[in-house]
Every structure is written in structure tokens, then in C-alpha cells.
Amino acid sequence: MALKTAIALAAGILLAGCAARYTPTPLAANFPTTKQAKLQAAYHWGVIADNIEKRVAAELKKSPPRPVYINEAKDPNPFQRALAAQLTTSLVNDGYVVSRTPAGSLKVDMDVQAVTFAVNRPQYRYHGELAAIGAGVWLLSAVEAPVLFNVAAGAGAVDGHNWINAQFAPGDTPKTEIIITVSVSDQYRYLARNTSAYYVADSDRFLYGIVDPQPEEPKLTRTFQVRGDL
Incomplete structure (x- = not known):
């Protein structure tokens, strides 16, 4: 028993000695395993709108009640349009006054940022x-x-x-994700703010305003430079 303990202790000392005490940059490490939802249907948009509304409402209850105004994007993509409509519905159903004009109301801004990672992302499932x-x-x-x-x-x-x-959602880990930030503010301060992230099916990227560049057509002609006498 004493021999096994000594061997284990010696192995631990050797392994500890292999770790660098000083490095020019932090060592890359993985986060603990987590799960992130993948949006695959319009129903999922309603689910996250309800979740956002509940979080925002919890913060709004800390301040005196005031009407809120949904500040929609000027040229919304299908997801932004649905999110604004469903968030309005959730707020109205929860007893909040949703104004059709910004005057005298708290402004609700929704920022949707789409990000694209490498195609060959690690697949852990x-x-x-x-x-x-x-x-x-x-x-x-x-x-x-x-x-x-x-x-x-x-x-x-x-x-x-x-x-x-x-x-687990079927298929590979998507390369596309969206970050949704909802803020409630007046002209002086933020009263509520919430940020969440979701996977997006790569085949549905256009629903979130992502336009992939068209591949260049091959050139049918070539130009040659002629030197010397003909």
C-alpha cells in the first residue's frame, strides 16, 4: 500500500512539473458543458419572446408603471418582425400598456446580431x-x-x-448563432436589459437577415499580352 502511494505521489509530482509556470498568453481552456437552444420553428420565436418579456417585466416592476413603446427596426427581417409582434402580445397579455407612439413612453429596443463561425466547428454531443x-x-x-x-x-x-x-437538435452544430439584446430605457437611463444567444439552423439564415454572397461566375474570356513582332 505504501509503495502504491509513493508511486502515485511521484507521478503527480512529475505531471505537475510538466505544466509551464509562465506563459506569454493565458492557456486555452474549455468552458464547462452547457446547452444552447436551436431555433427551428416560428413557435420557438414565440417561446423566446415570452421568456424575454418575463425577464423584462421583472425589472420593470421595480419602477413606477409607465407605457412602453416597441421601437421596431426600419427594415425588419422575418425574425425581427415576428419578435416585435410576439413581444407586444406578451406585454399586453401581462397587463402592460403598449403605446403606438413613442411620446411619453419607455422605449423597448431589440438588437439582433447574427454571427457566423467556421463551418468545421467542433461537434460535441x-x-x-x-x-x-x-x-x-x-x-x-x-x-x-x-x-x-x-x-x-x-x-x-x-x-x-x-x-x-x-x-439534442439533429444535424451538425450550426455555424450560425444570433445574439438578442432587449433594452428598456428613457432619455436618461436603462431600466431593463436582457441578452440571450441561440443557435440558428444554417438553412434558415435568410430569415435572420443573413445574405450569403453569390459565388463569382467563371470568366469566359482571357486576355493575353503579345510581345515582339507579329
Whole structure:
């Protein structure tokens, strides 16, 4: 036992010695695993509008009640138009006075920033494995460790496998994300502000105002420079 402890201690010392004590820049490290929703339907737009309204309303309750005015974008894309309409609906249904003109009202601004990352983003997701390893015995690999199920619990294994995979959106990690910032302010200060981020299906980029450049057409003619006598 003492020998094993000494070996483990020596290994720890060696590993610690391999780490650089000084570096010109911070070492790149991963964040703890988190989840980010992927917008794939107009219904999802209504869900996030309701979530935004609840957060904004919680801040507005800290100040005396005043009408609010939704400051819509001048040339909204389909997502911005739907978000403004659904946020208006949520505020009205929650008992707030939504003014049609900005005079005397708190202004609600909605900034939607679309960002595009590299196409080959890292793909980290948990799929789980379900397999029969014997007569009446199923194996369901879980996040921490594989779990064995007998034939009576086989349906539970299948349900568990489906539940685990249902949490994740299909397809690769999108290269497109949007950052939504909603602010409530008067001429002097911000009274409420909320920022959230979501994945966007790459095939739906145009709904969020992203216009991809058209590929250049190949040139059909070439110009040559002639030197010397003909």
C-alpha cells in the first residue's frame, strides 16, 4: 500500500512539473458543458419572446408603471418582425400598456446580431448506444457509465436511449448563432436589459437577415499580352 502511494505521489509530482509556470498568453481552456437552444420553428420565436418579456417585466416592476413603446427596426427581417409582434402580445397579455407612439413612453429596443463561425466547428454531443449483448440483456451507455437492463426492462432502455437523444437538435452544430439584446430605457437611463444567444439552423439564415454572397461566375474570356513582332 505504501509503495502504491509513493508511486502515485511521484507521478503527480512529475505531471505537475510538466505544466509551464509562465506563459506569454493565458492557456486555452474549455468552458464547462452547457446547452444552447436551436431555433427551428416560428413557435420557438414565440417561446423566446415570452421568456424575454418575463425577464423584462421583472425589472420593470421595480419602477413606477409607465407605457412602453416597441421601437421596431426600419427594415425588419422575418425574425425581427415576428419578435416585435410576439413581444407586444406578451406585454399586453401581462397587463402592460403598449403605446403606438413613442411620446411619453419607455422605449423597448431589440438588437439582433447574427454571427457566423467556421463551418468545421467542433461537434460535441452525446448520442448513447443501445445494443443487445445477450439473451434478454440490453446495454444502454449513459453519460457516466453503461447500464445493463434485462428483458423486462428492455422497453425502459429504449425509452432512456430515446430520451437522451431527444435533448439534442439533429444535424451538425450550426455555424450560425444570433445574439438578442432587449433594452428598456428613457432619455436618461436603462431600466431593463436582457441578452440571450441561440443557435440558428444554417438553412434558415435568410430569415435572420443573413445574405450569403453569390459565388463569382467563371470568366469566359482571357486576355493575353503579345510581345515582339507579329
